[in-house]
Amino acid sequence: MGVQNKETALITGASSGIGYELSKLFAEHRYNLVLVARNIKRLSELSKELIENFGICVKIIQKDLSLTCSAEEIFYEVESSNIQIDILVNNAGTGANGLFHEIDYKKDIEMINLNIASLTILTKLFSKKMVKRKKGKILNVASTGSYQPGPYIAVYYATKAYVLSFSEAITNELKSYGISVTTLCPGATKTEFSKRAGKADLKIAMDAKTVAMAAYDGLMRNKRLVIPGWRNKLAVSISKLFPGNVSAKAVREIQQQLTEQAMKEKRLG
Template sequence: MGSALETVRTALITGASSGIGRAFARPLAAMGKDLILVARREDRLQALAAELSEKYPIQAHILQADLAQPDGPQRLFADTEGRGLTVDLLVNAAGFARVGEFSELPWEAQAAMIQLNVQALVELTRRYLPGMRQRHGGGVINIASTAAFQPVPYMAVYAATKAFVLSFSEAVAQEVAADGVTVLALCPGATATEFWSIAGHWQDRLATMQLPDRVAALSLRAFDRRRSSIVPGLQDRVLAFAASRLSPRPLAARLAARILFGRRS
């Protein structure tokens, strides 16, 4: 089987208004792929679509959607169907975290995290995948995290959503590989985006973090090679390996709390 990106004409990116999702848009546009940019902040999507469609010979559509609403994914799917848009590559980048003790963080924020990071991602994958299988090409990039590799105290729900995304994506990848469809779980470590101001942590460390453009470029290369998971960057790869394969899980959880929050859990 050849290059996975060759089978992609149109890519739908959720979370395209910022950070890692936004970073996928430019290289895909430079390859001549049409784009469907999705997020809540329409003004940002409009500016990005205008910039990229002016610079590259592509069409860039924007669709505003709140994917933390239970009917968000279904509405988005109906919208693309209604406009006759075929999605060859789905990049599920919309997601967020809140940092704090599980028993103290507002339930509504944690429920929204599960709805967006898990429910919306799974539903969009389920709705777009059958078309890809029929066309024998394309695929899905689901953004998990290095938080997927061990429990993370003070980010308990977030890390659990990402463990779900990794397991789910790697399983589905095997189910559809024979049809020429690629499913990639992208597991970045700390990346300099708005994620950290929303999480309420590490805003003072952005300068030390990897850049979203590099994360997107490495994962597009991994997708093109039909890999089922990637941890961008050697240091994060080593840490992920040590956390998931070398440490007992209670120890890995305690170390995660120390590294992220400097506290003993």
């Protein structure tokens, strides 16, 4: 499996987007990796590439984290492999665009399970190990949407509000045990997320590599919060100045346009 290094990072949602770019960054810095995703083909290809290029150890785990049992199964598989997780990256997430009453409730439940329940379980199980060692780092991926209500993407924004609140709370709790918790709040990012959610990408969307670099840098500097890009920082600052109903109106206009654009592209496509 390559040359054994000292520290290991576990990254969920590693097969594409921000998780894929983070996997490459950690590999470049010679971290061993445990990579988790549903797409075993992509995981296998990425694992092979990272082992060949960087001589690190890589373990891949195929799991669907929209099933909450998967989080515990990942933990016990890592434990049975005698792998110590020094850095936990909860990156996996999903969304769905459209009017709340029109979206299948099963999609909402999958979103809540993946974005909230599995993230919480993984953080709980691995942070207990970190507390015993009095050392560790956790990166939880939230969103600029954590700061405002999200018509047309209501459940997704609500799940990311949870991630931000939860992460800031445990940042306070775990600091005394030598554990840092960093929350990443990206805005629109060029990944497969938008397509899966049923919307088009914003033209000003950041590329996943740039977001991953900001996240990695912030994590290594033990930053509490990382908001990549000046536009996203500005958007968050502005959202704090207005009441929820005003923010909701602005978000609805943007999300509705992106949803309609995606539907148009699909028809033409």
